[in-house]
Amino acid sequence: MQAKTSLPVPGILARITQFISKGSMPYIVSTLYVLLTTLWVYNDPRSLPAFLLFLSSIALVYVLPMDKRIKLVMALIITLIIIPILGIRNISYLEVIFQISLFSALALGLNIVVGFTGMLNLGYVAFYAVGAYLWAIFGSQQLFLLHSIPGTAPPTGVFFLPPDTFYLFIFLGLGVAAGVGILLGLPVLRVRGDYLAIVTLGFGEVIRVMANNLDKPINLTNGPQGITPIQRPTIPAFVLDGWNTIFGPLVGRTISEGEFYNLFFYLLALLIVIIIIYAVIRLDNSKIGRAWVAIREDELAAAAMGISVVRYKLMAFAVGASFAGVMGVLLAASRTFISPESFNFMQSIGVLSMVILGGLGSIPGAIVGAAVVVILNNQVLQGLSLWLSELRQSGMVIPLINFNLSDLSAQLDPAKYQRMLFGLILILMMIYRQEGLIPARRRKRETNNVAPVETPTPPSSITGTEA
Amino acid sequence: MQQTTTLPKPVTAAPSAFKGITQGVLRPLGQILIFIVATGLILSAFLLLLAFLLRGTAIDQAAIRNNNVDIVSYTVMNLPQVLVDGIVLGFVYAAIALGYTMVYGVLEFINFAHSEIFAIGAFVGVEVLIALNNGGMLAAAPLLGAYGWLIFAILAGMAASGLMAVTVERIAYRPLRHAPRLVPLISAIGVSFFLQDAIRMVESLTTGQFNRIIPSFGNFDSRIPIFNTHLGITALKLDVEVKSLWVMGAAILMLVGLNYLVNVTKLGKAIRAVAQSQTSASLMGINVNRIISLTFLIGGALGGAAGVLYALKFTRIDPFIGFFPGLKAFTAAVMGGIGNITGALLGGIVLGMLETFAGAYFSIFTMGAAGAEYKDILAFGILILVLIFRPSGLLGEQVGQKA
Numbered sequence: 070m071q072a073k074t075s076l077p078v079p080g081i082l083a084r085i086t087q088f089i090s091k092g093s094m095p096y097i098v099s100t101l102y103v104l105l106t107t108l109w110v111y112n113d114p115r116s117l118p119a120f121l122l123f124l125s126s127i128a129l130v131y132v133l134p135m136d137k138r139i140k141l142v143m144a145l146i147i148t149l150i151i152i153p154i155l156g157i158r159n160i161s162y163l164e165v166i167f168q169i170s171l172f173s174a175l176a177l178g179l180n181i182v183v184g185f186t187g188m189l190n191l192g193y194v195a196f197y198a199v200g201a202y203l204w205a206i207f208g209s210q211q212l213f214l215l216h217s218i219p220g221t222a223p224p225t226g227v228f229f230l231p232p233d234t235f236y237l238f239i240f241l242g243l244g245v246a247a248g249v250g251i252l253l254g255l256p257v258l259r260v261r262g263d264y265l266a267i268v269t270l271g272f273g274e275v276i277r278v279m280a281n282n283l284d285k286p287i288n289l290t291n292g293p294q295g296i297t298p299i300q301r302p303t304i305p306a307f308v309l310d311g312w313n314t315i316f317g318p319l320v321g322r323t324i325s326e327g328e329f330y331n332l333f334f335y336l337l338a339l340l341i342v343i344i345i346i347y348a349v350i351r352l353d354n355s356k357i358g359r360a361w362v363a364i365r366e367d368e369l370a371a372a373a374m375g376i377s378v379v380r381y382k383l384m385a386f387a388v389g390a391s392f393a394g395v396m397g398v399l400l401a402a403s404r405t406f407i408s409p410e411s412f413n414f415m416q417s418i419g420v421l422s423m424v425i426l427g428g429l430g431s432i433p434g435a436i437v438g439a440a441v442v443v444i445l446n447n448q449v450l451q452g453l454s455l456w457l458s459e460l461r462q463s464g465m466v467i468p469l470i471n472f473n474l475s476d477l478s479a480q481l482d483p484a485k486y487q488r489m490l491f492g493l494i495l496i497l498m499m500i501y502r503q504e505g506l507i508p509a510r511r512r513k514r515e516t517n518n519v520a521p522v523e524t525p526t527p528p529s530s531i532t533g534t535e536a
Numbered sequence: 537m538q539q540t541t542t543l544p545k546p547v548t549a550a551p552s553a554f555k556g557i558t559q560g561v562l563r564p565l566g567q568i569l570i571f572i573v574a575t576g577l578i579l580s581a582f583l584l585l586l587a588f589l590l591r592g593t594a595i596d597q598a599a600i601r602n603n604n605v606d607i608v609s610y611t612v613m614n615l616p617q618v619l620v621d622g623i624v625l626g627f628v629y630a631a632i633a634l635g636y637t638m639v640y641g642v643l644e645f646i647n648f649a650h651s652e653i654f655a656i657g658a659f660v661g662v663e664v665l666i667a668l669n670n671g672g673m674l675a676a677a678p679l680l681g682a683y684g685w686l687i688f689a690i691l692a693g694m695a696a697s698g699l700m701a702v703t704v705e706r707i708a709y710r711p712l713r714h715a716p717r718l719v720p721l722i723s724a725i726g727v728s729f730f731l732q733d734a735i736r737m738v739e740s741l742t743t744g745q746f747n748r749i750i751p752s753f754g755n756f757d758s759r760i761p762i763f764n765t766h767l768g769i770t771a772l773k774l775d776v777e778v779k780s781l782w783v784m785g786a787a788i789l790m791l792v793g794l795n796y797l798v799n800v801t802k803l804g805k806a807i808r809a810v811a812q813s814q815t816s817a818s819l820m821g822i823n824v825n826r827i828i829s830l831t832f833l834i835g836g837a838l839g840g841a842a843g844v845l846y847a848l849k850f851t852r853i854d855p856f857i858g859f860f861p862g863l864k865a866f867t868a869a870v871m872g873g874i875g876n877i878t879g880a881l882l883g884g885i886v887l888g889m890l891e892t893f894a895g896a897y898f899s900i901f902t903m904g905a906a907g908a909e910y911k912d913i914l915a916f917g918i919l920i921l922v923l924i925f926r927p928s929g930l931l932g933e934q935v936g937q938k939a
Contacts, residue, residue: 189722264923274863274912275913415729481737481741487733493730495723496723499712499719503719
């Protein structure tokens with residue numbers, strides 16, 4: 070990351086960036102920043118601005134020009150020591166970071182399909198559902214209930230598989246989701262770009278409707294009620310004890326196994342995301358990644374160059390799907406409850422808006438997009454809701470228009486307007502910044518060299534009929 | 537219409553008017569009739585054949601156990617009602633599909649937000665009727681007056697939807713007209729999501745409710761008996777709701793009107809010209825932007841009318857109501873050959889009938905294992921099959937692959 074010595078920001082900001090990029094300044098600045106924000110969050114675990122500033126410290130460490138080894142050490146300290154301690158003090162932060170990791174993986178997977186290969190997949194959440202239901206069915210008591218009507222049979226207390234098979238199912242989820250991706254891809258990949266979007270949308274709905282209705286003739290998914298309880302892998306007692314003896318004084322109290330699971334799933338998600346990021350970077354720079362981009366830019370030319378278009382498209386589908394499958398397994402275990410409503414169309418669009426926001430084909434973009442959308446969704450919208458309800462309770466009167474704030478409709482709850490948020494992100498990004506917040510490096514190279522020549526394609530369909 | 541000064545004038549008025557009526561009115565009417573009869577016959581024949589083949593099997597016995605009639609009688613008994621329901625649904629789909637197909641024909645782009653344009657039409661129409669009902673106007677109105685108010689509500693829905701479609705085009709699509717294909721599509725998805733919550737916000741702020749129910753007025757809910765006879769031991773009975781007749785009538789009127797507009801009038805000629813080549817059309821003095829706006833206006837207005845008709849038929853609406861009808865109408869448009877108005881009509885009727893058939897018979901033919909809830913999947917299954925085996929649709933011409 071040594072190349073990023075200067076950031077393109079004008080005026081006073083440019084001078085600040087120059088100042089903190091010189092010599093040993095980056096080390097001092099980032100250490101101070103991390104320490105200060107950490108202390109702030111530590112002392113005030115409920116403060117949203119403190120938490121956001123703390124998260125931005127991670128971005129700062131990533132952006133500032135420093136020795137890679139030191140960056141790595143700082144990142145390890147932040148993720149393995151600081152976040153667990155702060156997260157245990159306020160579990161909702163751990164949840165947010167867990168979700169960011171989860172959605173980063175989804176966004177990275179969708180990024181391969183949409184960003185690298187240029188196929189718009191609107192049913193991406195289906196693969197997530199496949200992974201989640203895979204572990205939900207095998208990791209719960211569902212297989213004993215196949216012939217009972219949902220909600221009637223009492224839980225037996227006996228599980229079909231031991232809890233630690235979860236680790237095996239992470240790999241199974243990867244394989245099964247990839248297989249489903251190939252199965253879906255085989256018939257639909259001949260379909261044109263914009264049709265593909267609708268077909269994949271339909272596929273996503275098919276999976277959801279099936280999850281909703283496969284409680285008969287055999288009760289496989291338990292219908293709309295969803296499957297619960299789903300097992301979590303066991304945590305050995307010495308790990309929990311170890312945590313409590315080492316970190317207990319810092320947190321201020323000892324924690325139970327239930328709380329420790331939050332930490333466990335955060336670390337697991339982080340580990341998987343790091344592996345996925347590594348895989349995506351390697352893929353991006355490989356022959357496969359270049360083939361994907363070639364297909365995105367011009368399918369015909371790519372085929373003429375000897376790229377097997379169908380094979381590489383299938384590969385993109387399978388790789389993208391497999392990431393979602395893994396995260397699905399993780400989701401099922403961490404939530405212990407899965408229902409079809411977790412996998413509706415809005416989730417697919419949410420992941421799409423993360424990819425679009427970050428920048429199509431951009432790996433850091435997908436992660437930043439996931440982080441921004443999750444934070445907007447879970448923290449900012451909720452915060453606005455809270456603020457509005459406080460305003461309502463205050464009963465203040467706005468003087469000029471004589472409007473009593475307690476009359477503010479209780480229906481106006483920003484936390485419920487996720488669709489509007491996603492919609493706005495998509496529209497605004499498409500109109501004003503198609504390349505995203507962090508444009509892909511490859512795209513940046515292209516746009517810096519030559520501006521691509523616009524050749525409008527002549528439309529040929531005919532309205533009206535002479536037939 | 538200032539645009540088409542360079543187009544050749546018809547030689548004489550009389551043959552042109554005659555041609556206009558045959559081309560713009562009689563032909564679409566004939567097509568509608570043929571499509572309905574053919575689809576109905578084929579589907580019924582297939583179904584009856586299936587029922588006959590299944591006589592005496594476990595499925596038949598299950599039917600006798602649950603419904604006290606054997607499977608053939610069950611099929612025949614329900615057939616007339618299912619056919620009529622299918623036709624009504626088909627007309628609704630066709631009316632929505634026209635909006636997709638017109639925009640696709642002109643801009644080569646899937647107007648994803650059309651489903652919300654449809655929902656806006658439904659909401660405006662229903663809110664107008666609710667307001668009238670609260671004012672006591674609907675209860676007081678005589679029968680003709682009630683019909684008049686319904687037409688007024690439909691027109692209000694059309695106006696709102698048409699204007700919204702034009703606004704959406706102006707804000708979210710026009711700046712992206714020469715961008716790569718996926719860009720306006722993503723923008724359209726964004727608009728769709730934005731509008732869903734915008735409708736919800738307006739509704740919850742003004743009425744505080746999520747679901748709205750169309751007031752019952754006039755004689756729309758009463759049923760007109762068509763026939764009630766016996767075929768052997770099977771009772772055959774058919775009655776049609778007045779509102780179903782209204783839906784059919786209004787839809788036919790719109791379909792024929794649109795056909796006339798596109799195939800006969802100067803504006804239609806300009807639309808077809810823009811669809812063929814925007815550059816050439818602009819060289820011929822056609823204001824392309826204006827024609828595209830008008831296309832959105834017409835498509836949106838049709839979608840809005842379909843929304844009010846949908847609300848009339850199914851009574852309950854909510855802000856997310858547009859999603860499934862919109863998707864199915866898109867399927868219908870693709871099935872018929874997108875960009876082709878007759879195709880949208882055929883696709884709508886076929887899909888409407890298929891879905892109603894599936895909803896009515898799935899349960900009995902699978903012994904209750906898979907019920908009507910799978911009819912939503914059916915549309916997607918059909919869409920995938922059509923796109924794989926005949927991507928240009930039933931009536932479409934082969935179109936070369938574009939990037």
